[in-house]
Amino acid sequence: MLKTYTYPRFEVKPAPEIASGRTLKVPVVVVGAGPVGLGMALDLQLQGLPVLVLDDDDSVSIGSRGVCYAKRALEVLDRYGIGKQVCEKGVSWNVGRTFFREQEVYNFNLVPEADHHRPGMVNLQQYYLEEYLVTKAQQTPNIELRWKNKVVSVTHGDATVTLRVETPDGIYSVETDWLIVADGARSPIRHMMGLEIEGKIFKDRFLIADVVMKADFPAERWFWFDPPFHPNQSVLLHKQADQVFRIDFQLGWDADPDEEKKPEKVIPRIKAMLGAFDGRDREFELEWVSVYTFQCRRMGSFRHGRVLFVGDAAHQVSPFGARGANSGLQDADNLGWKLKLVMAGKSPSTLLDSYSEERVFAADENLLNSTRSTDFITPKSKASKAFRNAVLGLARDHAFARALVNSGRLSVPAFLTTSSHNTPDSEPFAGRMVPGAPMDDAPVIERDPKGKTSGWLLDKVGNQFVALYFTNDPATLDAATIDALSNLSWGGIPVQPLLVSPKPGTAIGGIPTIEDMKGIVAQRYDARPGTVYLLRPDQHVAARWRRLDAAKVQAAVAKASGNA
């Protein structure tokens, strides 16, 4: 029990298959109800698939783990229906202070870019995120959650995968067409299948302390390099919900975890830290303490036949930059629609290889960024320490050096520019929205017979292919254009047309219009009248053109769906 949070206990029901002795047959099983497995289940049900989720526990994540959820993950959570809840409970911070030894080297104010729905990040204890995901899944008839159901063996056949599941009431078998493995960093299933995960063990230990602050304390992120109260190591402090602050002390590889965890050791250290900034004595209560080690590694492929690996089971990074759950949710985002197309017989199963291709690319980028942060924070040689300290010394006065200070680069989504499923540009476009880009958000107004609602571009797209068509005035579209837009679907894969216009206009031929009232959609997408964007169900750009050619759009749909 924590002082600020009570862990929910989810109801454990005996599996009917134990009494009947029958093998349960389902199309998809997700193993693991962490943030990624739960996100995966919600994504699949949005695709209209029934999902069985098995988890060996009956509660949420215990103790202090994930803290920081970044913009793209929040946008994915919006699609799953809990983005608002996470943002409202989570805390935003804008001011970050960086200290080197005794001194504050510089501070920054991350004023969020205007005209995006979600901020760069919010901080929230992982158990809240999981609780919201579970509640959402429980409200969804297509998702069955089975708690205290532990997968103990996996048999990969030609046409199905068979699991043995151990429960408090006995053992039963499940046969499934597709298995999604979200069983975390240790991944028992990866071991059962004899699969490798390669990378670096990161020889360091971190003490994590959650404290409840008794008095007001600024919602800021503080990062120390080599502070007097913890020499030669780094320390990070940031705020979570409920007046709980999270403090990470780097301990080094040789530290004794049991010794370091003792309150008589931890409390004076925290006192010294809280006072170091302005000499004030601050009262706090210790909520949680643990010691962690980290790895930087990934599996060679995230797909093995009918088994797909997502989240920590597939890849793990150091915590600098908060890429674990954030990138895992983007795995789910990438996989859901692809599995649906394959299961519906609309795409060949090789489309699932593109899940691995694209998310391996993203994992490598995450590994690169977190390794770079790690190398900056913990220099491995005298020379790299000299450079690190030189950067920090110059950062006080010089912008170029501030840009090199790397105390963790905030998780951002990968631009899947190398994906073989993009259709390359054939005309020049400016800006970031290249094929493979995760979509930029923008404010919009939607009008329908019921009236007008202001909202966000990202809420208008997703879960299916969408073709955005930019026009100055929906009323002026000719019949041929309307006809072409109404017939973009290909091979049984629907493509929803959506007009984007600065002018309000009524829907024509049943094509909905979103109003780009500030012109920000057109600006961010470098669009002119006649510009077309094909968007994937996971809100990534698949292709774009300066003028509409239905055959080209259909060819791009075929390519994005693995059919060409």
Next chain:
Amino acid sequence: MALTLTPNFNEVGKTYFNAYSPGDDFYELLINTHRDLSDEQSEQVNARLILILANHIGDIATLRDALQLAREGV
């Protein structure tokens, strides 16, 4: 030539989606250049690097400013 003290790293032909990427690219190259060297070897690499870059810049007034700045506060 005035000394450039704002972020200035970039690579021709590369598109950056994050402002920190070019600086981090450079920093990684720098640290990797020192990988597996002894402290004495690293010192030699640094000395050579300064000489090579100084010659590349060439302009002595700029170098004078840079040298002075580097010495301040150490």
